[in-house]
Amino acid sequence: MLKMGWAIAALAALVALVGVVPVAAVAEKGFKAETFKLENGMTVIVLPDHRVPVVTQMVWYRVGSADETKGKSGIAHFLEHLMFKGTDDIPPGEFSKRVARLGGQDNAFTSNDYTAYYERIAKDRLDEVMGMEADRMRDLRLTDEIVLPERDVILEERNQSIDNDPQRQMTEQLLAALYLAHPYxxxxxxxxxxxxxxxxxDAIAFYGVHYAPDNAILVLAGDVTADEIRPMVExxxxxxxxxxxxxxxxPKEPPQLAARRxxxxxxxxxxxxxxxLYLVPSYATAKGSEAHALELACDILGGGETSRLYEALVERQKLATAVSIYYDGDAYDETAIWLSATPREGVPLEKLEAAMDKVIAxxxxxxxxxxxMARSKTVLRAAAIFGRDSQFNMARIYGTAxxxxxxxxxxxxWPDRIEGATVEEVKAALAAYVxxxxxxxxxxxxxxx
Known part of the structure; x- marks a missing residue:
């Protein structure tokens, strides 16, 4: 399930003040998903929310960077950029301008496992925006005059976001070392x-295979129902x-036999x-309640200032200025738990690492x-319910899943499965993978x- 970090942080602060967040008191304002499928294979998810006459439309493609041809890394993200460059009916660079003139917002994002495009628009303008999204699903038009300058754009994006940031460069190296075979x-x-x-x-070949209705999920969250919107979708x-x-x-990961540094x-x-980083199962690959147990374990170990690691390393031992742990459970294949710690001035990294290992052991x-366990379940379940108050959040949660x-x-x-996880399951999951x-x-x- 997609994590809602801002909601969890807010609720964790509330728990720290009042002890318990009454989950039952958080209104079930959530979205009951309605779904149907077109004959061409496209899945449609509708999340009715009738509070305001607005709709968030997302088109998700089941393709990300981990699906790229070997030697063509970056093509999924590159194509995300090129999808705004025009069709027979929409001139290059005009897509976002049209959405803006209609009073909406749009954007896109790429991950290891998916590429998604979204618009937030007034309900009475949805028909036009949906037509634009359908148009670029199969009618993208690309020339060298469009593609080559945009390649320079993504190269500069890499330069600014990674090559000029040592921490991001280190993250690349860590992931390359964690995965011995898998494209993550x-x-x-x-x-x-x-x-x-x-x-x-390269772009046209990738687009032709992966950008099609049988590889797409349309998510509509807002002032619509499945019965109402189906004729427009069709x-x-x-x-x-x-x-x-x-x-x-x-490719699957082989057995990992040696720690890497x-x-x-x-x-x-x-x-x-x-x-x-630890290699662990994702929600999709975990057995039974393993993923939910790992979620709880990471929240208890590193979820804010009342967590085990923070209290031990920052508050009591005064070895660190910051410490965090995160379970990245939303992945199609095996994923990672991330731990990070920043030492206080004068504290050797080796000493901080040894203290952290002791807390975990x-x-x-x-x-x-x-x-x-009770506190973590309250925080996580309440955050999930609280997050349902946002159209965008819910559309993203369902699309990611x-x-x-x-x-x-x-x-x-998910909330009920989190509630049902036991102490023994948490211990077993950590012992198996950490x-x-x-x-x-x-x-x-x-x-x-």
Whole structure:
């Protein structure tokens, strides 16, 4: 389930003040999903919300950077940019301008597992915007005059967001070391030397296979119902031809037998940092309640100022200025738990790491307390309910789930499954996956002057 960090943080603060968030008192304002499927294979999810006459439309494609052809890294993100460059009916650069003139907003994003495009628009303008989205699903028009300058744009994006940021560079190296075979070890934006070779032909080939109704999910959240909106959806999308895209087949990780360690120094680094990744199951690949147990474990260990790691390393031992842990559960294949810690001035990274390992080892051995479990379940379930107050949030939650191997039932049952997880399940999940041989640890330090 897509995490709602801002909501969890707010609720965690409330829990710290009043002890318990009364989940039952948070109104079930949520969205009851309605769904149907077109004959060409496109799945449609409708999340009715009649508070205001506005609709959030998202088109999700089951393709991300992990589905790219070897040697063509970055093509999924590149195509996301090119999707705004025009069709036979919409001139290059005009798509977003038209949405804006209609009073709406639009954008797009790419991950390892999906690429999504969205618009938020008044209900009476939805018909036009839906037609525009359907138009570019199968009628994108690309020339070298459009593609090559945009390739320079993504290269500059990489330069600004990664190559000029040592922490982001270190993250790339950590992921490349964590995944021995799986393409999650390749950056979403791509490796620079491969991005430089991307062509118009590459983009058209990738588009032709993956951008089709049988590889798409349309999510509509807002002032509509499935029965009401179906004729409009059929008008715009039903005649689009499927591509016959095959099921995803990706390399699997071999057994991981050795812990990996990286060290990177850079003159731009101001503060040393230690980061560790563990290879763990995602919601889609986990057995039974493993993923829900890992979610709870990470919240108890690192979910705010009352967490085990924060209290031990920041408050009591005064070794760190910041510490966090995050379970990235929304992935089609095996994913990662991320730990990060920043030492206080003068504290060696080795000392901080040893103290962190002790906290984690004690937690695995003894497990969480009943009070910690109750508090974490309250925070996580309340955040899930609180997050339902947003059209965009809910459309994103359902789209993410359905493009990463989960189902509508998984989304809607998530709060109850979190509630049902036990102390023993938390201990078992950590003991199974939080192991040195399934990890990579990185030290990022300032370069010697």
């Amino acid at each position: 070890g390749i950056p979403i934006i791509g490796w620079r030397h491969e991005m430089e070779g991307l062509t118009r032909e 008008k715009h999308f039903a005649d689009l031809k499927p591509s016959g895209v095959s099921l995803r087949v990706r 990286l060290a990177m120094s850079d003159a731009r680094v101001q503060q040393p940092q230690m980061t560790r 004690d937690f695995i051995a003894k497990g969480p307390t009943a009070e910690e 359905l493009t990463t191997g989960q189902s509508i039932e998984d989304v809607e049952a 192991k040195a041989e399934r990890s990579v640890t990185g030290y990022l330090t300032p370069a010697a002057q």
